[in-house]
Amino acid sequence: MLVHRALLLAVEIERERGAGGPGRGCDVGQHGSLERELAVLQLSVRAPIARTLPTQEELSELAAHLNDRNRTSKHAQRDCTELFQALYVIQQVRD
Numbered sequence: 001m002l003v004h005r006a007l008l009l010a011v012e013i014e015r016e017r018g019a020g021g022p023g024r025g026c027d028v029g030q031h032g033s034l035e036r037e038l039a040v041l042q043l044s045v046r047a048p049i050a051r052t053l054p055t056q057e058e059l060s061e062l063a064a065h066l067n068d069r070n071r072t073s074k075h076a077q078r079d080c081t082e083l084f085q086a087l088y089v090i091q092q093v094r095d
Helices: 002-019 028-046 056-094
Strands: none
Touching: none
């Protein structure tokens, strides 16, 4: 999220600098607000991110869900391959 905000801020700074013509840069009022945003962003980057680890039950549910999706994907891939091969054989027989 911080990277996303930093990128948006960089785009905003570039847009503001480009809007005034070559070499003009930002207006004083805009420049001050952008500097404040940069200061807030720098403070938030330095602050430790509080994150709780998932419980064993949550990890088990997530692993089961991912395994089901992977299994379903493999079955769909196998079915598509079989269908393609059957259609290819039918086309070759007709020609």
